[in-house]
């Protein structure tokens with residue numbers, strides 16, 4: 175069936191549907207009225223008409239279903255390819271462009287295949303296999319076999335090769351082995367892109383701008399911000415940074431746990447212990463202890479418990495005195511959290527659960543009206559699907575109160591309807607996976623989340639100590655984040671002193687290096703592991719100056735930056751030289767480094783999609799090891815026996831500069847401060 179036919183089927187279905195509805199309405203009216211109508215010949219006619227129409231409707235609906243499951247092929251829009259190197263200003267995704275090139279080749283070679291797979295991969299380290307590969311020939315030959323076409327992958331590969339459009343990115347394509355297409359990149363193109371980075375800086379690949387909410391960190395008031403929140407803070411911040419680099423409109427939200435029953439308890443305790451709290455700041459700097467005291471009373475003293483419940487009611491209905499007490503408690507907590515954010519250079523907007531109080535009322539009303547809530551032992555619950563699978567949300571507790579579930583339903587509604595966001599990211603431990611999956615399903619059922627939109631849960635594993643048990647202090651207490659950071663600072667300084675850096679750096683430089691290493695190593699250790707896995711916190715490992723660690727990479731960067739310095743070539747001088755000459759990728763190890771640097775936009779786009787930051791860390795490490803190889807083999811500066819400079823290879827200094835810039839950008843996205851000396 176063609177598109178036109180399908181359209182007319184759709185139109186007829188619509189018409190039949192309308193007619194059937196009209197008749198049904200008519201029948202309903204009759205049914206409500208006089209029953210003597212039942213024998214009316216007019217009614218009989220209507221009834222049989224209605225049956226016929228229903229039958230026709232069913233046939234048409236089936237026809238549509240059959241057609242759409244076949245996937246009616248719409249004319250495909252061909253991607254536009256890059257034809258002129260000069261049109262590139264330094265931000266080109268090689269992987270994407272190759273996908274476009276081969277999508278066209280495959281479409282030309284096999285126009286009858288629906289959605290044939292376009293598989294492009296990096297070729298790995300063996301230059302025999304080219305730089306990239308197109309591995310579509312095998313699956314396509316399978317598809318053809320299923321259609322009874324006799325062929326083999328090698329033949330398919332040759333057919334694709336014959337239709338491959340030429341591109342300034344590609345030097346040559348060869349068929350190899352059983353049917354691989356080996357792709358060799360063009361050096362002139364690569365040199366041009368690197369020269370652009372030298373001229374314009376590291377630019378983001380162009381993407382469609384989106385408004386994205388990232389819900390991260392989100393500790394709970396009056397409770398300790400623990401290592402789980404630290405992970406959320408580090409991962410969430412880095413996700414924001416990569417999205418901001420791509421020029422998205424990012425809303426960094428701290429969904430603080432600042433609402434709920436524990437506040438009744440805290441307020442009741444505060445009112446009694448410090449009745450003049452409004453004029454004199456009470457000594458609750460140790461909120462933890464304060465929380466514990468009130469909790470003990472709550473558990474032991476019935477009178478107190480009653481009063482605490484009353485306090486919650488007062489607070490939630492907006493009583494100014496209670497609100498003032500609550501604000502004070504939140505403020506004390508906030509100041510503690512802020513210390514962590516300041517040290518880690520985290521920007522975030524506080525918008526706790528309390529923000530949603532009136533919106534929770536509204537969403538509960540909406541869910542009730544839509545008939546989505548069910549009573550269950552006094553509670554009101556909501557299932558993710560009509561089949562009632564999984565675990566339902568508790569929307570209203572038996573006492574009438576709201577829950578974490580209610581607040582997340584109100585939150586997603588606010589983010590869709592008021593913030594008008596197009597992407598919703600939540601960074602919490604993997605333990606909350608089911609919670610967010612259920613919220614997503616319920617929001618979809620309620621019509622809050624429509625087709626293209628979904629909630630993305632960025633989960634991470636738990637933090638373990640070196641003994642692989644829960645991360646605790648030696649005495650078994652939970653570790654305070656501030657203490658952890660202080661230890662990081664201490665250890666970082668030890669490391670720098672051990673390497674004798676205190677003798678070469680000024681006190682200011684040493685302090686900058688100490689902080690960069692301390693906070694950098696904590697962040698990098700977290701980000702460089704696959705976030706899904708549990709992660710072992712070990713200062714010894716993260717401060718190792720060998721391997722994939724922040725210390726090693728920060729050192730590598732300062733070394734690269736110092737190459738020009740020892741050659742006494744300033745950046746200005748280097749850029750002036752760039753007017754006369756430009757980066758050349760002649761030597762094999764220059765070429766290898768160049769190709770790694772070229773991959774930056776591809777790595778960024780991958781991270782933006784799957785939100786796994788360890789691939790960016792692996793890439794950073796790969797740059798630094800490829801650079802080491804290059805630096806071993808290629809002189810940047812030639813000196814005589816007396817150590818005097820006899821020749822400067824400006825093109826190579828330029829390559830060093832571009833390497834440093836790409837590395838710096840990676841560090842920036844990871845939220846790690848770099849230093850020029852350490």
Ligand code: ARG
Pocket residue numbers: 389391392393394429430431582585600601602
């Ligand atoms: N406060 C929560 C916790 O400590 C995390 C909140 C995450 N965000 C959300 N919208 N539920 O586990």
